[in-house]
Amino acid sequence: MSEIANTFTLDGQIVQFTPGQTILEAALDAGLYIPHLCFNPELKPHGSCKLCTVIVNGRSGSACTIKAMPGQEVQSSTPELDGRRRLQLQMIFVEGNHFCPGCEKSGNCKLQAVAYDLEMLNPHFPHFFPERPIDASHPDVMIDFNRCILCEQCVQTSRDVDGKNIFALAGRGMKSHLVINSPSGKLGDTDFALTDKAAHVCPVGAILEKRVGYAKPIGERKYDEQTIREQIAADAEGGL
Amino acid sequence: MTHLTLSLVEIATPILDRHHNDPTRLLQILHDIQDELDYISPETMEYLANKLEIPITRVQSVVEFYSFFHAKPNGKFRILFSDNITDRMLGNKDLFDHMLNRLHLEPDTVSEDGLVSVGMTSCTGMCDQGPALLINNMPITHLTPRRIDEICDLVKSGLPVSNWPSHYFKVDNNIRRADELLATAYNMGDAIKAAVAKGAQGMLDEMKRSNLRGRGGAGFTTGVKWELCRNSQSDERFIVCNADEGEPGTFKDRVLLQSFAGHVFEGMTIAGFTTGAKQGFVYLRAEYKYLVKSLQIFLENMRAAGFLGQNILGIDGFDFDIEIHLGAGAYVCGEETALIESLEGKAGRPRIRPPFPVTCGYKNKPTVVNNVETLCKVTEIARRGGAWYEGRGTRQSTGTKLLSVSGDCARPGIYEFPFGVRISDVLEECGAKDVIAVQISGAAGVCLAPHEFHRRIAFEDVPTAGSFMIFGKDRDMFEVALNFAEFFAHESCGFCSPCRIGTSLVKDMMQKIAVGRGTKYEINEIQRLRDQMKNFAHCGLGQTAGNAICDCITKFRPAFDKHLSSRDFLPAFDLELSLARSREVTHRDDADAHLGAK
Amino acid sequence: MDTQVSSQPQKVAKRKIRVATTSLSGCFGCHMSLLDIDERILQLIEVVEFDRSPITDIKHCGPCDIGLIEGSVCNSENVHVLREFRDNCNVLIAFGACAVAGGLPAQRNHLDIGDALREVYCDRTGLGKQIPNDRELPLLLDKVHPINEVVRVDYFIPGCPPSGDTIWKFVTDLIAGHMPRLEHPLLKFD
Structure with a gap:
């Protein structure tokens, strides 16, 4: 061979990539699913949830941040990695208050969808039961901080897309939390608007539009119809 | 309010000028402001954000992230006890309680007159002369009950720390073995x-x-x-x-x-x-x-x-x-x-x-x-x-290495050895006897048992950043592991979920074992979480956070077993304690108002 | 993840599998959903007999093969019942969102229980001024917990409630001696 092909293998399957792409981006383009949560294809990779951890040439790392390279051998769908991802989800579930039956995002929630896909049956660890007051000060949008998974998608979107800088993370360790850029710390005292893209990027039910509750009934929602894995395969098909 | 705002402007303006209103200097600005104002109030945050043309959340994020910035008043005197395991071994908890008693204080609570608050902090780097504390950022080492009494008297007198007798703040070098670096004259x-x-x-x-x-x-x-x-x-x-x-x-x-x-x-x-x-x-x-x-x-x-x-x-x-x-x-x-x-x-x-x-x-x-x-x-x-x-050291580890030796030995302090020195040689030189364990390279490092003391300090054998903590025969290695678990939960930055949540879960489980409510189940869970953090965490902190704890479990299992309940499972929380609030509000204390220790 | 099923289907085929069910702090929705297996209950009853359960009116749980627990642990009585089940059942299953993760009752966990009781019993007109303190009444725990935070639990069936099909799949897997498995579309948290 005169040139090295821009391909790597994912669980033995050959995946094409464009130079500059990450392993996760290339896999998703090919319709191959690597579980992930904090990644949003329209934003810079965050790399905090660690669900997309894969083994690349024997070393573990986040598929969302590692650049695809010719000839890489990537392992993702192994019982060991899936077991760790399940454990990671369980840790995320007990950290917050993820009460799906009472959450408007249920059925459209990525955290829940990934947990379904990995067949997580319970949160396993003792719950932390956080006490973070809800912010309902904004006329059109509410924030339940107890559901926040600290992925910073709203932070990035508001800053880089909406140009408003409404959100940020503050605190350290388990005291890390989302904060709002206004003297009162309330969303209602910012120029945040429902038309902001940041109002619609939350992968879980932390940032929700008001007055549209249950417009679509539970059982007929995005991930009720298809699993997240099936959807990604279908999206790639449609994109071709 | 106007008066307050005015004084804020008066204080902040020269500080901001000195730092050219440069937001990359935010930590330095906050240090200077806090030196003047004691804490960073929401009003101060808003003011600084405006002046530096950054979001308030950026200021808030920094203030909340760092242990030494405070969003609430701290008192004229802020006292922080170093809480490394070596401080604990030297009795820092008793001294801490002694000071709280003398000052009639609760931990981390400012006295009613706004004079003083007392808390704990991570290792302050005075392990060879501990127990130690920081008072308004000045170190005081070699603490004894008598020294605590003197400090309390000085605090009550209100004399600014800068006017205290300088002998209180003497920090020793304790250089015990000097080689190329420490022995060569500087010109x-x-x-x-x-x-x-x-x-x-x-x-x-x-x-x-x-x-x-x-x-x-x-x-x-x-x-x-x-x-x-x-x-x-x-x-x-x-x-x-x-x-x-x-x-x-x-x-x-x-x-x-x-x-x-x-x-x-x-x-x-x-x-x-x-x-x-x-x-x-x-x-x-x-x-x-x-x-x-x-x-x-x-x-x-x-x-x-x-x-x-x-x-x-x-x-x-x-x-x-x-x-x-x-x-x-x-x-x-x-x-x-x-x-x-x-x-x-x-x-x-x-x-x-x-x-x-x-x-x-x-x-x-x-x-x-x-x-x-x-x-x-x-x-x-x-x-x-x-x-x-x-020419010095070993093939892969050239030159000499400074070791910070502390814990159970006659001569704690700094030792400069060529790389390749055996653990046992260091122990002999510092006068350590009946050693059951040495923790190398700190909480993120490895815990070695006596059968490993022939090993060498070198990148190819036992790498270290320099921490060398010695534990004698009367030490409880469970306490050592507990201290590390608390340390990592406190220091995890919170960015990645394996470390943020994992270090807290491990800490909670270790504390459950410490109060006698742990079982083999918790031991297994801690090891599972260690593997999780090792494989999934974002940086070295999380990847190593469980190492020393699990080394202790493997090498010093009896120290853990003696804290464990013989049952195969105990509730995640204390059932008896969880009824306390209900007993209080119903004024009940009958047999049915208790759940016992089970 | 949690322990293997201990009942051996070949041996127990000769006698019926003894099952107990109860609801702790729950709404009995999971029990209603159990009835949603509809006519399959006739198949079930071929191999299963019920011990303590809302459908038998037996007051205390005796030795059983399987215990199904709905609801979370909210008060001292829940703790006693749960312990009785754990002591008597070879296999203990949390079924439904409350038993699995705390569920709706756990949404009070950010409140002080004293404030909550005072608001209900003292601050409203027509209800007197005293928090009930009869010793017959179970005391409330300061926080509501899923059952695996109180006893060791072998299996979990999430859902609010889990559907009849989900319960059927899980229980028949278990009885047949398979590792029970729930996947799309049977695995639901809502």
Whole structure:
């Protein structure tokens, strides 16, 4: 061979990539699913949830941040990695208050969808039961901080897309939390608007539009119809 | 309110001017403001955000991230006890309680008159002379009940700490064994002159020949790091000295900065000369704030002697200067990318790597981050050459290493050994007897049992950043592991979910075992979480957070077993305690109002 | 993840599998959903007999093969019942969101229980001024917990409630001696 092909293998399957792409981006383009949560294809990779951890040439790392390279051998769908991802989800579930039956995002929630896909049956660890007051000060949008998974998608979107800088993370360790850029710390005292893209990027039910509750009934929602894995395969098909 | 606002403006304006309203200097600004105002109120945050033209959340994020910034009043005197395991072994908890009693205080609560508050903090780097505390950032070591009484009397008198008798703040070097670094007389400028004589490329060649490896623990080859930085395309480069010596049990950098600052600064200047960087930063942990004044005087003297500043040694274009930046109490900032974030005035969350700092570091420019000790070693190589340097130590670990020895031994302090020294030789030299364990390289390191004491300090065997904590036969290794578990839960930056949640779960389980409610189930869970963090965490902090705890479980199992219940499972929480509030509000105390210990 | 099923289907085929069910702090929705297996209950009853359960009116749980627990642990009585089940059942299953994760009752966990009781019993007109303190009444725990935070639990069936099909799949897997498995579309948290 005169040139090295821009391909790597994912669980033995050959995946094409464009130079500059990450392993996760290339896999998703090919319709191959690597579980992930904090990644949003329209934003810079965050790399905090660690669900997309894969083994690349024997070393573990986040598929969302590692650049695809010719000839890489990537392992993702192994019982060991899936077991760790399940454990990671369980840790995320007990950290917050993820009460799906009472959450408007249920059925459209990525955290829940990934947990379904990995067949997580319970949160396993003792719950932390956080006490973070809800912010309902904004006329059109509410924030339940107890559901926040600290992925910073709203932070990035508001800053880089909406140009408003409404959100940020503050605190350290388990005291890390989302904060709002206004003297009162309330969303209602910012120029945040429902038309902001940041109002619609939350992968879980932390940032929700008001007055549209249950417009679509539970059982007929995005991930009720298809699993997240099936959807990604279908999206790639449609994109071709 | 108007009066308050006015005084805020009066106080903040000169500080902001001094820092050129530069948001990358946010930590330094907050330090200066807090020195004046005692804490950073929401009003102050808003004011600073406006002046610096950054979101309030950026200020809030920094204030909340660092242990040494406070959003609430702290009292005129803020007292923090060092809470490393070596402090605990020397009785810091009893002294802490003693002080709280004398001052009629609860932990971390300001006295009603606003005079004083007392809390705990992570290792302050005084393990060879503990127990220790910080009072308004000044260290007091060798604490005894009597010394605590004296401190309480001084606090009650209201006398500012700056006017206290200076003997209280005496910090010893305790150099017990000196070799090339500690025994060689310093003559200002010798090393810089030697490096200049070799030329930048020549110096780099010597560095590579020396095979000097980073003393912060990871052991990357320093010459290669410099070369990568030098070869990166950029108009600007930076040299950063990592003086965020936060690893529990290590204090060698404190001694180097206190008494060998010239080595450090010259090492930085040589790094600047070799790589083409013109600006250096010393990122100094806030626990060592008391050193700032003497370091600045030293820098001033170097400038006056022409070894810093423009056209050093009269060489056209050899410009280099050094600035000291203070951290604010965050262990994670020892990680080089977290340190760089902090240096840029942000919360210290480790970046995604690659890119590495050598190509994209401070302000996204090529940046060399070297440990304090590494930079000192540079001066040896400049003076005596790489080939000479390589002759000491072992094949893969050249030169000498400083060990910070503390814990159960007759002579705690600093020991400089050539790499390759056996653990048992160190133990003998420091007068340690009946040792059951040595914790090497701090909470993130390894715990060795006596059958491993023949092993050697070297990158190819037992690597270390320098911490060497000794545990004698009467020590409870469970207590050691518990201290580390609490440390990591406190210091996790919170960015990645494995470490943020994992360290807290491990801490809770260790505390459950500590109160006698743990079972084998918790032991298994802790080991599972350790594996999780090791494989999934974002940076070295999380990846190593469970190591020492699990070493203790494996090697000192009886110490754990004696705390364990014989049952196979006990509730995650204390059932009896969980009824206490209901008993209180219903005024019941009948048999059915209790659930017993089961 | 949690312990293997201990009942051996070949041996127990000769006698019926004894099953107990109860609801702790729950709404009995999961029990209603159990009835949603509809006519399959006739198949079930071929191999299963019920011990303590809302459908038998037996007051205390005797030795059983399987215990199904709905609801979370909210008060001292819940703790006693749960312990009785754990002591008597070879296999203990949490079924439904409350038993699995705390569910709706756990949404009071950010409130002080004293404030909550005072608001209900003292601050409203017509209800007197005293928090009930009869010793017959179970005392409330300061926080509501899923059952695996109080006893060791072998299996979990999430859902609010889990559907009849989900319960059927899980229980028949278990009885057949398979490792029970729930996947799309049977695995639901809502």
